[in-house]
Amino acid sequence: MNRERNNKLCLMYTGGTIGMQRRGGVLCPPEDPHDFLKLAPELAKSVDFDYVPIMNKDSTNINHEDWRTIAEKIHEHIAYGYKGFVIAHGTDTMHFTASALAFAFGKCLRVPVVLTGAQTIPEVSHGDARVNLIRAFKVAQTEIAEVVISFGEFVFRGCRAQKKDERRFDAFESPSYYPLGYITEEILLTGLARTRTGAAQEEGEFLPYFSDGIVQFSLIPGLESRLIEPVVRDEGCRGIILQSFGAGNVPTEEGRYSVIDIIRLTTDLGKPTIVKIGRASCRERV
Numbered sequence: 001m002n003r004e005r006n007n008k009l010c011l012m013y014t015g016g017t018i019g020m021q022r023r024g025g026v027l028c029p030p031e032d033p034h035d036f037l038k039l040a041p042e043l044a045k046s047v048d049f050d051y052v053p054i055m056n057k058d059s060t061n062i063n064h065e066d067w068r069t070i071a072e073k074i075h076e077h078i079a080y081g082y083k084g085f086v087i088a089h090g091t092d093t094m095h096f097t098a099s100a101l102a103f104a105f106g107k108c109l110r111v112p113v114v115l116t117g118a119q120t121i122p123e124v125s126h127g128d129a130r131v132n133l134i135r136a137f138k139v140a141q142t143e144i145a146e147v148v149i150s151f152g153e154f155v156f157r158g159c160r161a162q163k164k165d166e167r168r169f170d171a172f173e174s175p176s177y178y179p180l181g182y183i184t185e186e187i188l189l190t191g192l193a194r195t196r197t198g199a200a201q202e203e204g205e206f207l208p209y210f211s212d213g214i215v216q217f218s219l220i221p222g223l224e225s226r227l228i229e230p231v232v233r234d235e236g237c238r239g240i241i242l243q244s245f246g247a248g249n250v251p252t253e254e255g256r257y258s259v260i261d262i263i264r265l266t267t268d269l270g271k272p273t274i275v276k277i278g279r280a281s282c283r284e285r286v
């Protein structure tokens with residue numbers, strides 16, 4: 001394919017409810033990923049885009065190797081001149097993939113990469129599959145030059161979003177950063193997104209590499225740190241994430257619940273420890 005050959009959008013399909021079909025009473029990814037295009041046939045009349053199915057997975061099965069595959073596919077197609085990307089993805093791990101892509105591209109991204117999915121399968125006529133896909137195409141035609149999640153009425157920064165509801169159509173939230181845009185008749189950008197013009201001035205490196213062996217512990221009162229220790233000592237463990245309480249608080253009172261010795265141990269073993277804030281819910285926190 002010629003570089004800079006086109007000025008089109010690119011729709012990449014990875015799977016998820018947005019494309020699923022009911023077979024034998026069970027929801028499954030379509031046997032033929034091209035079936036996904038039947039979701040919104042009108043798009044072909046109004047938007048110039050190419051369709052690239054990459055994988056066909058429920059997103060609960062997506063892992064760090066898939067993040068790399070998706071990132072590399074986007075990178076390859078950016079070189080062909082596509083001016084924006086819509087990535088259809090399952091909702092369960094969409095925010096992980098969005099974060100992974102945001103870190104893989106960093107400042108070298110100059111086009112929108114818009115992830116979307118749905119709470120209902122295409123056959124639900126009042127559902128969100130078709131509308132979310134069409135809206136994501138609108139977002140992919142804006143000035144944004146970031147990895148974003150377009151879902152329901154919102155456009156969120158990809159590495160700030162999280163899934164908040166498994167049924168309602170406003171399935172995602174961005175508790176620690178304002179929305180980048182609102183989806184109305186027009187896409188109303190809030191002015192917080194990195195833009196194509198701004199991005200053109202920046203240099204960055206494409207780094208689609210993700211470690212395996214990362215283990216996350218969600219701290220609960222009374223969790224004995226001796227239970228974490230064997231995991232930290234395991235050769236396959238390359239680093240741990242401690243999901244803390246509140247603003248990053250962890251048990252430190254001397255005794256069996258303190259995680260101080262765990263943090264010391266991981267540090268001595270040369271494995272990073274990340275203390276993650278508890279579930280953020282403060283919209284004002286930016």
Ligand code: ASP
Nearest residue numbers: 016017058059090091092
């Ligand atoms: N389990 C599905 C997935 O993440 C859920 C969804 O897409 O809404 O692929």
